[in-house]
Amino acid sequence: MTNNTAYADLMAYQRDTEALGKIAERTGWDQETMMPRGAEDQRGLEMAAMEGVMHARRCNPQIGDWLAAAEAVDDVAKAQLYQIERSYRRAVKVPADLAQELARVTSVSQGIWARARAAEKVADFLPTLARVIDLRRQEAAALAEGGDLYDALIDDYEPEATAESLGGMFDRMRPRLVALRGAILGADTPLALQGDFPQAEQLRLARDVATAFGYDFSRGRIDLAVHPFSSGGGDDSRITTRVVESDPFNCLYSTIHEVGHSSYELAIDRDYGMTPLGHGVSMGVHESQSRIYENQIGRGRAFTGWLYDQMVARFGPLNVQGADAFYAAVNRVHAGFIRTEADEVHYNLHIMMRFDLERALIRGDLAVGDLEAAWNDRFLADFGQVVDKPSHGVLQDVHWSVGLFGYFPTYSLGNVYAGCLNRAMRAAVPDVDGALARGDTSGAVGWLRENLQRHGGLRKPAETIAHACGFAPSEAPLLDYLEAKFGALYRL
Template structure:
């Protein structure tokens, strides 16, 4: 087994360097001075080159060949499965292309931010076109004659195809549209009014992070334009944002990112700095953030506890009781922003992006046509017009950093969360009583045991199937949404 030991020692060093690269990206989003962007682009390109060289190092292939046919336990076999898949993918991408993608996407993030602030898509379009061209080149290399979008998806959700997602999302869309129409015709619950001190928001948001099991000795909460989670193992950081008239944005962004962070923090420590030491896919990752945020955090039981916490933090804020607060938290209303969308409409925002990016990658839609295509599709799906690019095509950072194939994992994560919630509720009949006391430990422990501790040990859909007892399906999510929103709105 010396070949295995040598291979794993090499891979651990590569994983450590990858964590350093991730820390550069965290710094860029939180603390880096704006003027440092050009230099940071070169730094990111340099470390990307080092990482790419290690991932295609011929010794990796030699070690894998030496281990072919060797009897292995389940953990070692899973490690080799990931290493072999990553090695074969990395070998298909030229080193110069990998470095150029890192360089351009690092700079593109700043161009996107400036264009978003100016509400000027034309300022960003040439850079986006450059990013798309590079990512399509990479996709063609990875696809090796197959479907380019499927090759891109494999970076985020191995084993899933665009056609499979199209079928699943095709089953979701009409059901969601019908329920949305019925709900928006009914009387809407009260909404929050007034202003909420942003320092007090951050105080309560840190309490919520701890309530959901986030280990602050191995993490931290900072502010960023776009909330995210970064890192794995012993250093997992999250960001959130505040809005004086919308504290829910802060609280539920935090709970969402804690779901991601808890997944990384709860992976078995034996897997630290190995391929198994990170979430197995973005869909499974998103299942954790969405079940923390929605099925737990927006439940009637938990919002009853949160109502008391908000009264302690802000005094009387105009919502009469816990039931009215539950309806307020889950209020369905028109809006432009995906990250601020209510639980019912969120997936419609994602499906829009899924269809548009598939068309971009296929060459059926040009970057110059993207803004108009976005606006047309949004009005068709939501019934009102986009008023400015920052509320439309410029609202998300993802395409600027080359994350084509990432968006559908948000809705796939919701589907997975629906499956997990059904199984968790069956296993924990007293869950609501716990949540009403602000005690999430039963839910988070169940998810830790059945999903999070495994890291990359199983394939993504196998993780969900083992935890929920059946193959992933959109049916539990639809049943959950129908029960919840027909109950709140009486439709």
């Protein structure tokens, strides 16, 4: 076996593994959008069986032989081998029966969480949550090999990040965020958008907004889900949204957010299809795309001016009159319960709370039975509000039900990355706001596509951002942006 043959054989094997992964991901999409609720237990068994096949492929000793023999002839091959070896080294540490049980339990637990959330009964979910946490701790222990359990889980979503590095970032961000929030809450509050906005028209507008952001409907689609998400990649990347008829921003900005995720996947160089480079490189980088689409572009004064005209055309006169008042309503700062509906000032404070709670759960410092009280106490301390019901509190997010411990901090890391990208993009595309005011996002999203999205997993996460921006990422651009934007909006 020559070096070139080893590399070719490894990549052919990996393409089949990637294809099976796409099938598994589409099965998860179906579970959240179209699967009949009575199929829950069967779907859990199906997901466990698929994970068994996938785990066996990822742990195949032949991969080690190919890796030892293969030679990287260029930067792309080097990156491919790095990603395959990283996956292989992690996979072989996790027992097959544990991987399958995790797949089964987290599949079934989604439905249990959804029913508990609808019934406002935390106790109905806690036994399942305890099982999920136990399994994830077992997995973390296998991966960490004596190291920090939570760090081992973070590495699934943001390679090379640690609780210490993320906690340090949060410590630097918190004082400026709290000070900005305090100044804003002492100022006059803009009028909120109110009215009745029928579902069908919201969804038509959401589709038009997705089109305005360049979403490729020949390779994607929009469906409804309890918790919006995107799924897939290559030539099949789908998004979901949700509708509240009294709050069209929920649907519209969930759609823009998920379009950011999906557009990243759809823009990756086709030569990387069905390989490890054919995915977003990390969840932090992925979130940078969804957050810059949603916030710096979608909630900016230029684009909201275009959106205001669209809203009036679809729904008639609004209670907020004029593009400036509409912009203020879109960016209205208020200490609400729900993370996904939080304004840009409060959003990272929601993430910091979840980061501390889930780290305590994984490290064994917080018992599952004490989680609701810990959540409510922390929310009161951080936001000054008493949680009125579980769906506004510990049951609001799907993440823990599906075992995504270590995922939450990547949302804030994505915001930090988005702040860096926004600064670089505006320097490179000086007339971007003129185009956005016409509903033309091509300059903004085209810059992101060229400088970041098309490269997929070619570089490590921080290197991906630095390559796009021309400078090392830090939280400073995000904080400067927030202070400038909300300082002007609230006349601070």
